[in-house]
Amino acid sequence: MLTAERTVPTTCPYCGVGCQMDLHLQDGYIFRVSGRFDNQVNYGNLCVKGRFGYDFVHAPDRLGAPMMRASRDAAFLPAGWDEALDHTAQRLEAVRQEFGPDSIAFLASAKCTNEENYLIQKLARGIVGTNNVDHCARL
Ligand code: SF4
Secondary structure: OOOOOEEEEEEOOOOOOOOEEEEEEEOOEEEEEEEOOOOOOOOOOOOHHHHHOOHHHHOOOOOOOOEEOOOOOOOOEEOOHHHHHHHHHHHHHHHHHHHOHHHOOEEEOOOOOHHHHHHHHHHHHHHHOOOOEEEHHHO
């Protein structure tokens, strides 16, 4: 049986329940995940996603940066966060100016924290001016 060189306490990334878990690492790789008992969220339990769904962490094709392309036919290339966010903000503003705020919709995610979902609806309602905001749990 493999023994962990290191154990890292963390929060499950899959949904807003926020189950507490330990990542067991050997040579920098996660080889096992176990639920933590010292909390009142999951008392050591994990669902199948939290318990077994960690292959993506070491996936070679995992995105490590925003991807942008110069035109519809161009290849996606890595970009910096400032560049990607500035471009997205400019495009959202251009669409809002031309077609109005209700031409834009925001889809949040169960993988986000409650705080992140709150901020998405604040962006939609407070900045863009639309109530078109929904959540992947209703799709
Ligand atoms: S273990 Fe399952 S229920 Fe718990 S946070 Fe992860 S996905 Fe959600």
